[in-house]
Amino acid sequence: MATVVLTGVTSFVGLHLALDHVRRGNRVIAVTSKARSAYDGIRARRLNAIAGHVEFVAADLTDRAAVLALVQRTQPTLWLHHAGFADAYASLDYDLAKGFAVNVAPLSHLYEALAGGACGVVVTGSSAEYSASDEANDEGEVCWPDSPYGIAKLAETLRARQLAERHHVPTRVARLYIPFGPLDHPDKLLAQVIAGLREGRPIDLSPCNQKRDFLGVADLCAGYRALDQDLARDIFDVFNICSGRAVELREFLLSIAVRMKADPALLGFGKRAMRQGEAAVSFGSNAKAKRLLSWTPTDLATAIDRDLLAPADLPAISAV
Numbered sequence: 001m002a003t004v005v006l007t008g009v010t011s012f013v014g015l016h017l018a019l020d021h022v023r024r025g026n027r028v029i030a031v032t033s034k035a036r037s038a039y040d041g042i043r044a045r046r047l048n049a050i051a052g053h054v055e056f057v058a059a060d061l062t063d064r065a066a067v068l069a070l071v072q073r074t075q076p077t078l079w080l081h082h083a084g085f086a087d088a089y090a091s092l093d094y095d096l097a098k099g100f101a102v103n104v105a106p107l108s109h110l111y112e113a114l115a116g117g118a119c120g121v122v123v124t125g126s127s128a129e130y131s132a133s134d135e136a137n138d139e140g141e142v143c144w145p146d147s148p149y150g151i152a153k154l155a156e157t158l159r160a161r162q163l164a165e166r167h168h169v170p171t172r173v174a175r176l177y178i179p180f181g182p183l184d185h186p187d188k189l190l191a192q193v194i195a196g197l198r199e200g201r202p203i204d205l206s207p208c209n210q211k212r213d214f215l216g217v218a219d220l221c222a223g224y225r226a227l228d229q230d231l232a233r234d235i236f237d238v239f240n241i242c243s244g245r246a247v248e249l250r251e252f253l254l255s256i257a258v259r260m261k262a263d264p265a266l267l268g269f270g271k272r273a274m275r276q277g278e279a280a281v282s283f284g285s286n287a288k289a290k291r292l293l294s295w296t297p298t299d300l301a302t303a304i305d306r307d308l309l310a311p312a313d314l315p316a317i318s319a320v
Contacts, residue, residue: 002026005074007061008082009054010039012184013124013176013220015046017080018054020221028054029074031061031083046183062101064109071113078228079114081107082124084156089128089149092277099152104159111163120231121164122224125175125238127213129154132279136246139175139238139288146279161236170231174224177242177284181217181307190308193253197262204271208250213242213283216303226293233292240284243297247283252300259304 004021008014009030021028028050032039035058036047047056057074059066061083085102088094114121128150130137145151157173164171180190196203223241230237250269257264289295297303 002077003029003074004078004080005029005031005070005076006080006082007031008084008124009050010043010046011082012046012181013179013217014082015049015183016181016217016221017082017224018050020225022050022053024225029070029076030054030056031070032056032058033060033083034058042183042185049183061106061109064112067106067109068113071110071117071119075117076119078231079110079119079121080124080224081110081121084124085152086149090147090275092148094148094152096148096152099149100155103152103156107156107159107163111160111167111169114169115167117169120170120228121160121172122227122231123156123160123171123173125157125173126150126153127175127177127240127242127282127284129157129175130282130284132282134281136244136283136285137240138285139240157238164236168235170234171236172227172230173238174227174241175238175284176220177213177215177240177282179215179217179220180303182310190256193256193267194260194308197257197260197266200263200266202266202268204268205253206272206274207270208253209248209280210274210278211246211248211281211283212252213245214247214252214300214303215241215243215297216307218307219243219297219303223289223293223295223297226289226295230293237292239289239293240286241289241295242284242286243300244286245283245300246281247300255301256304256308259301259309 004026006018009018018028036056059070085099129143131144131146143154145154160171254264
Protein backbone atom coordinates (compact mmCIF):
# COMPACT_ATOMS: atom_id res chain seq x y z
CA MET A 1 0.00 0.00 0.00
CA ALA A 2 1.41 3.36 -1.06
CA THR A 3 1.02 6.50 1.02
CA VAL A 4 -0.14 9.29 -1.28
CA VAL A 5 -0.27 12.94 -0.27
CA LEU A 6 -2.66 14.83 -2.52
CA THR A 7 -2.97 18.61 -2.46
CA GLY A 8 -5.82 20.51 -4.11
CA VAL A 9 -8.32 17.79 -3.20
CA THR A 10 -11.27 20.22 -3.13
CA SER A 11 -10.96 20.64 -6.91
CA PHE A 12 -12.70 18.49 -9.52
CA VAL A 13 -9.51 16.78 -10.68
CA GLY A 14 -8.16 16.49 -7.13
CA LEU A 15 -11.30 14.67 -6.03
CA HIS A 16 -11.03 12.09 -8.80
CA LEU A 17 -7.33 11.52 -8.21
CA ALA A 18 -8.14 10.85 -4.55
CA LEU A 19 -10.91 8.43 -5.50
CA ASP A 20 -8.61 6.62 -7.90
CA HIS A 21 -5.97 6.00 -5.25
CA VAL A 22 -8.53 4.94 -2.65
CA ARG A 23 -9.90 2.39 -5.11
CA ARG A 24 -6.37 1.12 -5.64
CA GLY A 25 -6.07 0.45 -1.91
CA ASN A 26 -3.62 3.25 -1.17
CA ARG A 27 -3.51 5.42 1.92
CA VAL A 28 -4.51 8.93 0.86
CA ILE A 29 -3.63 12.06 2.83
CA ALA A 30 -5.96 14.75 1.48
CA VAL A 31 -4.47 18.19 2.10
CA THR A 32 -6.75 21.22 2.24
CA SER A 33 -5.80 24.85 2.84
CA LYS A 34 -8.36 25.22 5.64
CA ALA A 35 -10.46 23.02 7.92
CA ARG A 36 -12.92 20.76 6.14
CA SER A 37 -15.85 22.39 7.98
CA ALA A 38 -14.99 25.74 6.34
CA TYR A 39 -15.95 24.54 2.84
CA ASP A 40 -19.40 24.75 1.32
CA GLY A 41 -21.09 24.24 -2.04
CA ILE A 42 -19.46 22.01 -4.62
CA ARG A 43 -16.18 21.86 -2.70
CA ALA A 44 -17.96 20.50 0.37
CA ARG A 45 -19.75 17.92 -1.81
CA ARG A 46 -16.42 16.73 -3.15
CA LEU A 47 -14.94 16.37 0.32
CA ASN A 48 -18.05 14.53 1.51
CA ALA A 49 -17.61 12.07 -1.37
CA ILE A 50 -14.29 10.87 0.04
CA ALA A 51 -14.97 11.35 3.76
CA GLY A 52 -14.18 8.19 5.69
CA HIS A 53 -11.86 6.97 2.95
CA VAL A 54 -9.02 9.50 3.23
CA GLU A 55 -7.19 11.31 6.01
CA PHE A 56 -7.90 15.04 5.90
CA VAL A 57 -5.10 17.41 6.86
CA ALA A 58 -5.34 21.21 6.84
CA ALA A 59 -1.96 22.73 6.02
CA ASP A 60 -0.57 25.98 4.65
CA LEU A 61 1.76 24.89 1.84
CA THR A 62 3.41 28.33 1.81
CA ASP A 63 4.59 27.65 5.40
CA ARG A 64 7.96 25.86 5.31
CA ALA A 65 7.61 24.41 8.80
CA ALA A 66 4.13 23.04 8.01
CA VAL A 67 5.35 21.31 4.84
CA LEU A 68 8.39 19.82 6.58
CA ALA A 69 6.21 18.55 9.44
CA LEU A 70 3.64 17.07 7.06
CA VAL A 71 6.26 15.11 5.12
CA GLN A 72 7.97 13.93 8.30
CA ARG A 73 4.70 12.74 9.81
CA THR A 74 3.19 11.02 6.77
CA GLN A 75 6.33 9.66 5.05
CA PRO A 76 4.72 9.66 1.59
CA THR A 77 5.78 7.42 -1.27
CA LEU A 78 3.99 9.66 -3.79
CA TRP A 79 3.16 13.38 -3.67
CA LEU A 80 0.48 14.58 -6.09
CA HIS A 81 0.85 18.34 -6.23
CA HIS A 82 -2.46 19.58 -7.61
CA ALA A 83 -2.99 22.66 -5.43
CA GLY A 84 -2.62 26.07 -7.00
CA PHE A 85 -4.04 29.54 -7.41
CA ALA A 86 -6.33 29.68 -10.46
CA ASP A 87 -8.85 32.46 -9.77
CA ALA A 88 -9.60 34.36 -13.02
CA TYR A 89 -7.23 31.97 -14.82
CA ALA A 90 -8.52 32.96 -18.27
CA SER A 91 -8.17 36.69 -17.67
CA LEU A 92 -5.31 39.12 -18.15
CA ASP A 93 -6.30 40.36 -14.67
CA TYR A 94 -5.09 37.12 -13.06
CA ASP A 95 -3.04 37.99 -9.96
CA LEU A 96 0.42 36.96 -11.15
CA ALA A 97 2.12 37.84 -7.86
CA LYS A 98 -0.23 35.54 -5.97
CA GLY A 99 0.23 32.89 -8.66
CA PHE A 100 3.97 32.89 -8.01
CA ALA A 101 3.47 32.95 -4.23
CA VAL A 102 1.07 29.98 -4.23
CA ASN A 103 2.07 27.93 -7.28
CA VAL A 104 5.84 28.38 -7.42
CA ALA A 105 7.41 29.44 -4.10
CA PRO A 106 6.13 26.48 -1.99
CA LEU A 107 7.97 24.01 -4.22
CA SER A 108 11.20 24.95 -2.45
CA HIS A 109 9.76 23.74 0.86
CA LEU A 110 8.38 20.57 -0.68
CA TYR A 111 11.57 19.43 -2.39
CA GLU A 112 13.65 20.30 0.66
CA ALA A 113 11.37 18.07 2.73
CA LEU A 114 11.47 15.19 0.23
CA ALA A 115 15.21 15.27 -0.45
CA GLY A 116 16.95 11.98 0.25
CA GLY A 117 13.71 10.01 0.51
CA ALA A 118 11.91 7.56 -1.72
CA CYS A 119 9.00 9.79 -2.69
CA GLY A 120 8.25 10.86 -6.24
CA VAL A 121 6.25 13.95 -7.26
CA VAL A 122 3.62 14.52 -9.95
CA VAL A 123 2.84 18.19 -10.53
CA THR A 124 -0.34 19.24 -12.31
CA GLY A 125 0.61 21.58 -15.15
CA SER A 126 -1.64 23.25 -17.70
CA SER A 127 -2.19 23.64 -21.41
CA ALA A 128 -1.99 27.38 -20.62
CA GLU A 129 1.79 26.97 -20.52
CA TYR A 130 1.70 26.85 -24.32
CA SER A 131 0.44 29.47 -26.72
CA ALA A 132 -2.72 28.64 -28.66
CA SER A 133 -1.96 27.26 -32.11
CA ASP A 134 -3.60 25.55 -35.07
CA GLU A 135 -1.04 22.78 -34.53
CA ALA A 136 -1.01 20.35 -31.61
CA ASN A 137 1.11 21.58 -28.71
CA ASP A 138 4.13 19.35 -28.22
CA GLU A 139 6.12 18.98 -24.98
CA GLY A 140 9.35 19.85 -26.81
CA GLU A 141 8.20 23.20 -28.16
CA VAL A 142 9.23 26.57 -26.74
CA CYS A 143 6.43 27.81 -24.48
CA TRP A 144 5.01 31.31 -24.93
CA PRO A 145 1.99 31.51 -22.58
CA ASP A 146 -0.88 33.75 -23.67
CA SER A 147 -2.03 34.51 -20.12
CA PRO A 148 -0.56 35.46 -16.73
CA TYR A 149 -1.90 32.18 -15.37
CA GLY A 150 0.07 30.35 -18.05
CA ILE A 151 3.19 32.24 -17.00
CA ALA A 152 2.70 31.13 -13.39
CA LYS A 153 2.14 27.51 -14.38
CA LEU A 154 5.18 27.48 -16.67
CA ALA A 155 7.27 28.95 -13.86
CA GLU A 156 5.99 26.13 -11.64
CA THR A 157 7.13 23.55 -14.19
CA LEU A 158 10.56 25.14 -14.58
CA ARG A 159 11.05 25.46 -10.83
CA ALA A 160 10.00 21.84 -10.31
CA ARG A 161 12.63 20.76 -12.81
CA GLN A 162 15.36 22.75 -11.07
CA LEU A 163 14.46 21.40 -7.64
CA ALA A 164 13.95 17.82 -8.83
CA GLU A 165 17.46 17.74 -10.23
CA ARG A 166 18.97 19.54 -7.25
CA HIS A 167 17.38 17.24 -4.63
CA HIS A 168 17.22 14.08 -6.79
CA VAL A 169 13.45 13.75 -6.42
CA PRO A 170 11.82 12.03 -9.43
CA THR A 171 9.18 14.37 -10.87
CA ARG A 172 6.63 14.39 -13.67
CA VAL A 173 4.50 17.29 -14.86
CA ALA A 174 1.04 16.48 -16.27
CA ARG A 175 -0.12 19.24 -18.61
CA LEU A 176 -3.92 19.03 -18.66
CA TYR A 177 -6.33 20.35 -21.27
CA ILE A 178 -10.12 20.16 -20.59
CA PRO A 179 -11.16 17.22 -18.39
CA PHE A 180 -14.82 16.45 -17.76
CA GLY A 181 -16.73 14.20 -15.38
CA PRO A 182 -18.87 13.95 -12.23
CA LEU A 183 -18.84 16.76 -9.67
CA ASP A 184 -17.27 19.35 -11.93
CA HIS A 185 -18.41 22.87 -11.08
CA PRO A 186 -22.14 23.35 -11.79
CA ASP A 187 -21.50 26.81 -13.24
CA LYS A 188 -19.31 25.48 -16.02
CA LEU A 189 -20.62 25.26 -19.55
CA LEU A 190 -20.94 21.47 -19.80
CA ALA A 191 -22.89 21.21 -16.55
CA GLN A 192 -25.24 23.98 -17.63
CA VAL A 193 -25.79 22.43 -21.06
CA ILE A 194 -26.56 18.99 -19.62
CA ALA A 195 -28.95 20.47 -17.06
CA GLY A 196 -30.74 22.43 -19.79
CA LEU A 197 -31.03 19.41 -22.07
CA ARG A 198 -32.40 17.25 -19.26
CA GLU A 199 -34.98 19.88 -18.35
CA GLY A 200 -35.95 20.61 -21.95
CA ARG A 201 -34.84 24.20 -21.49
CA PRO A 202 -33.19 26.30 -24.25
CA ILE A 203 -29.54 27.22 -23.64
CA ASP A 204 -28.09 30.40 -25.12
CA LEU A 205 -24.62 29.75 -26.49
CA SER A 206 -21.91 31.42 -28.51
CA PRO A 207 -21.36 30.05 -32.04
CA CYS A 208 -19.10 27.48 -30.30
CA ASN A 209 -16.74 27.29 -33.26
CA GLN A 210 -13.65 27.11 -31.06
CA LYS A 211 -11.81 23.79 -31.04
CA ARG A 212 -10.63 22.26 -27.79
CA ASP A 213 -9.07 19.09 -26.39
CA PHE A 214 -11.58 17.24 -24.17
CA LEU A 215 -10.67 14.30 -21.94
CA GLY A 216 -12.82 12.12 -19.68
CA VAL A 217 -11.67 12.19 -16.06
CA ALA A 218 -11.29 8.39 -15.94
CA ASP A 219 -8.73 8.65 -18.74
CA LEU A 220 -7.02 11.47 -16.88
CA CYS A 221 -6.67 9.28 -13.79
CA ALA A 222 -5.27 6.47 -15.94
CA GLY A 223 -2.73 8.96 -17.28
CA TYR A 224 -1.65 9.86 -13.74
CA ARG A 225 -1.29 6.17 -12.90
CA ALA A 226 1.02 5.82 -15.88
CA LEU A 227 3.02 8.83 -14.67
CA ASP A 228 3.39 7.19 -11.23
CA GLN A 229 4.94 4.16 -12.91
CA ASP A 230 7.22 6.31 -15.04
CA LEU A 231 8.91 7.99 -12.07
CA ALA A 232 11.61 5.32 -11.98
CA ARG A 233 12.76 6.09 -15.53
CA ASP A 234 14.35 9.52 -15.08
CA ILE A 235 14.48 12.46 -12.71
CA PHE A 236 12.20 14.83 -14.63
CA ASP A 237 9.85 14.85 -17.59
CA VAL A 238 6.73 16.62 -18.91
CA PHE A 239 3.71 14.97 -20.54
CA ASN A 240 0.55 16.23 -22.15
CA ILE A 241 -2.39 14.32 -20.67
CA CYS A 242 -4.93 14.98 -23.38
CA SER A 243 -7.06 13.39 -26.08
CA GLY A 244 -4.79 14.62 -28.89
CA ARG A 245 -7.82 15.86 -30.88
CA ALA A 246 -9.08 19.37 -31.64
CA VAL A 247 -12.86 18.95 -31.35
CA GLU A 248 -15.17 21.82 -32.24
CA LEU A 249 -17.19 22.77 -29.16
CA ARG A 250 -20.38 22.82 -31.25
CA GLU A 251 -19.71 19.24 -32.39
CA PHE A 252 -19.01 18.18 -28.81
CA LEU A 253 -22.25 19.66 -27.45
CA LEU A 254 -24.32 18.21 -30.28
CA SER A 255 -22.84 14.76 -29.60
CA ILE A 256 -23.88 15.11 -25.96
CA ALA A 257 -27.45 15.98 -27.01
CA VAL A 258 -27.57 12.96 -29.34
CA ARG A 259 -26.29 10.59 -26.66
CA MET A 260 -28.83 12.01 -24.19
CA LYS A 261 -31.60 11.62 -26.80
CA ALA A 262 -32.36 15.29 -26.18
CA ASP A 263 -33.58 17.89 -28.67
CA PRO A 264 -30.48 19.49 -30.27
CA ALA A 265 -32.60 22.53 -31.14
CA LEU A 266 -32.34 23.48 -27.45
CA LEU A 267 -28.71 24.40 -28.12
CA GLY A 268 -28.99 28.05 -29.10
CA PHE A 269 -25.75 28.47 -31.02
CA GLY A 270 -24.98 32.11 -31.82
CA LYS A 271 -27.34 33.55 -29.20
CA ARG A 272 -24.32 34.95 -27.36
CA ALA A 273 -21.13 36.58 -28.54
CA MET A 274 -17.84 34.70 -28.35
CA ARG A 275 -15.85 35.58 -25.24
CA GLN A 276 -13.30 38.29 -25.98
CA GLY A 277 -9.80 36.92 -26.46
CA GLU A 278 -11.03 33.33 -26.95
CA ALA A 279 -8.47 31.27 -28.85
CA ALA A 280 -9.78 29.59 -31.99
CA VAL A 281 -7.86 26.34 -31.45
CA SER A 282 -6.10 24.73 -28.49
CA PHE A 283 -5.13 21.05 -28.34
CA GLY A 284 -2.19 18.88 -27.47
CA SER A 285 -0.23 15.99 -28.86
CA ASN A 286 -0.33 12.84 -26.73
CA ALA A 287 2.18 10.97 -28.89
CA LYS A 288 4.85 11.14 -26.19
CA ALA A 289 2.47 9.76 -23.54
CA LYS A 290 1.44 6.94 -25.85
CA ARG A 291 5.07 6.09 -26.59
CA LEU A 292 6.67 6.34 -23.14
CA LEU A 293 3.72 5.74 -20.81
CA SER A 294 1.79 3.22 -22.92
CA TRP A 295 -1.28 5.35 -22.19
CA THR A 296 -4.05 5.89 -24.72
CA PRO A 297 -7.36 7.57 -23.84
CA THR A 298 -10.67 6.06 -24.86
CA ASP A 299 -12.72 7.49 -27.71
CA LEU A 300 -14.80 10.59 -27.00
CA ALA A 301 -18.21 8.89 -27.27
CA THR A 302 -17.23 6.32 -24.64
CA ALA A 303 -15.85 9.01 -22.36
CA ILE A 304 -19.04 11.06 -22.67
CA ASP A 305 -21.22 8.10 -21.69
CA ARG A 306 -18.94 7.03 -18.85
CA ASP A 307 -17.79 10.33 -17.36
CA LEU A 308 -20.34 12.95 -18.35
CA LEU A 309 -23.75 11.30 -18.58
CA ALA A 310 -23.37 8.84 -15.72
CA PRO A 311 -25.39 9.54 -12.53
CA ALA A 312 -24.21 12.66 -10.74
CA ASP A 313 -23.56 10.84 -7.43
CA LEU A 314 -20.26 9.00 -7.46
CA PRO A 315 -20.39 5.20 -7.21
CA ALA A 316 -19.50 3.45 -4.00
CA ILE A 317 -15.78 3.13 -3.41
CA SER A 318 -14.33 -0.35 -3.72
CA ALA A 319 -10.69 -1.26 -4.14
CA VAL A 320 -9.54 -2.52 -7.55
